[in-house]
Amino acid sequence: MIGTLFWTLFHIHALILTNIVQLSPNVVLCYFQQGIYLTFIGYYSLVKELTTLLLMIICGLWSIMNVRSMRRVRESSTNIKLRLYYFNCRGRIQAVRYMLEDIAYIHKNVDYKEDFELLEKRDEIWSQHKTNETISDPFHNLPVLHWNDTDTFAQTLTIGQLLARKFNLYGKLTSSIVDQDLLHGYIDGVVSCAYTDVILNSFLCIGSMVDFSDENNLMYRLTKNISNVLKLLNNLLKKSSTSFYYDQLEPTIADYFVFEAFTIARDYHHKLIPNEEDCQELMKLEQIMKERPGLANYFNKDLLFKRFTGSLTEILCDLSCYDCSEVVLDYKLTAETVPTEFKNCTIVTEQSNCYMQVKWERNSTTTLMVYGFQYWKADVLGHDLQATVSFSYFDSQPSWSNIIIYRCLTDQCNSPARLKSLLESFKFVNKLEQLQYLLEKDEAFDGKQCLFFSNTTQYQMFSLKKSDPPTCKQCMTIVNMTPKKKVIEASCYSLQTSLNTVNQRVEFDINDRTRSPNWYIACQRANCNTLDVGDLIYQNSLIDFNLEKFIDKTSAGLSIRFSSSFFIVFQNAFNKIQAFLMVPGQKWN
Secondary structure: OHHHHHHHHHOHHHHHOEEEEEEEOOEEEEEEOHHHHHHHHHHHHHHHHHHHHHHHHHHHHHHHHHHHHHHHHHHHHOOEEEEEEEEOOOOOOHHHHHHHHHHHHHOOOEEEEEEEEOHHHHHHHHHHHHOOHHHHOOOOOOOEEEEOOOEEEEOHHHHHHHHHHHOOOOOOOOOOOOOHHHHHHHHHHHHHHHHHHHHHHHHHHHHHOOOOOOOOOHHHHHHHHHHHHHHHHHHHHHOOOOOOHHHOOOOOHHHHHHHHHHHHHHHHOHHHOOOHHHOHHHHHHHHHHHHOHHHHHHHHOOOOOOOOOOOOOOOOOOEEEEEEOOEEEOOOOOOOOOOOOOOOEEEEEEEOEEEEEEEEEOOOOEEEEEEEEOOOOOOOOOOEEEEEEEEEEEOOEEEEEEEEEEEEOOOOOOOHHHHHHHHHHEEEEEOHHHHHHHHOOOOOOOHHHOOOEEOOOOOOOOOOOOOOHHHOOEEEEEEEEOOOOEEEEEEEEOOOOOOEEEEEEEEEEOOOOEEEEEEEEEEOOOOOOOOOHHHHHHHOEEEEEOHHHHHHOOOOHHHHHHOOOOOOOOOOHHHHOOOOOOOOOOEOO
């Protein structure tokens, strides 16, 4: 019916311009008016076609405008709320932080913020938050990402890969990679390498406080592996025709993770990165990433944490210290002769602690060392003070010395004024030469004549058992009393590890005001390492330190008393080989 109506409407001109003649009751003749009809039908057809074309153009433009409008409405109405939750440190999540900063800058419908679990309150708060799955996810760990307050995702790689899928950070297909799954596989391989082999291993170095000067240390080999992996990542990036991995015009999740891997390794220690010629592409990547508006804003606001991890073994490197060459003075240094200024010294920054060592010898000379440490294995909380009196004898050559070692955790705390305060507060007595007879080597020395006794396994790797005396070269005794137990190791060395020595050392913990006197002996004669030697050492030596006098004379006294923002790092057993008797809990005035 409707079709008939439209047909009639579009062909009404035929009825108007047609002549009809009835020839008989059943015969009708229809004919057009030749000139008028042909002219009309020509113009009519032209107008109809033009009208149809115009309507198609108008409808097409209108459709395009509607599609764009619908996209804008969708973006503005479909807001995404992202909340990242992690500790207030750089940590393993830092690469994802970079991704989120860029995402929030590019996508205006993304509301991104980060909330922090404060390390300073970890002991009192984190234990509660850890069991709260609305905070710490089903795995009871951080980081977590809260998506629109409806979903919670955990684990660094999971969060990063989720964001990469949602916000197209896996890149686009190229002429060399035409399969989406293969592209994802290539990108994820770079991410896994950067995260596992560089970022996590760097944190392992930080947690173990690797000694970069000891190439025989097992952890030192890990540092070489990190450097080699970064070199491989550099070479892979070099093969790309663009500034980003796998010929991408924009960064992918791989570029964010490699950017963080390279910078965290370099920021921790220069030995973790390859030679400059082997990391040129990584350096270019760093520059390009830092110029991206979202990341540039992040760095301009100084939002990058200085602290790498939440490990208790990490010490912040943000102090300034005096740094001087080792100086041998031709006079005995006393509180009265301390110079007002150190010569040939500079102020160095980004140190973990400041250090001073003074060594007096019997020949009226004093060796002074003043410098700062970036990486130090501190064995006490806060300020650390050690004093040692010793006497050595070998090949008829006696050697006598008193030593003070001071490590501190405030700016320029190894100054001349602090040294003067230390010397004014110390009193030494060293008559250990009276025990020279214990150190004189007996040519008939037999390891069976050493005392063998042990209540610990701490020093077993360095000493022999009682069944091994034929190979014994030097008797030794270490007595170390901790607040919980008394540790004794009396044995012998298969190699002569040091001069025949007897000494007393006192470790002062300035924070809790305790002192721990220690003694040690290494000798080569019968019965020279018995426990009675301790009494002889204390009869012939004295180390006394007046803490109250020291604090009163120190301008940073309050910093010493209340320093609590630094962490314990335990020295390994080898560094304790010359530890001596520790009397727990003994207070001093």
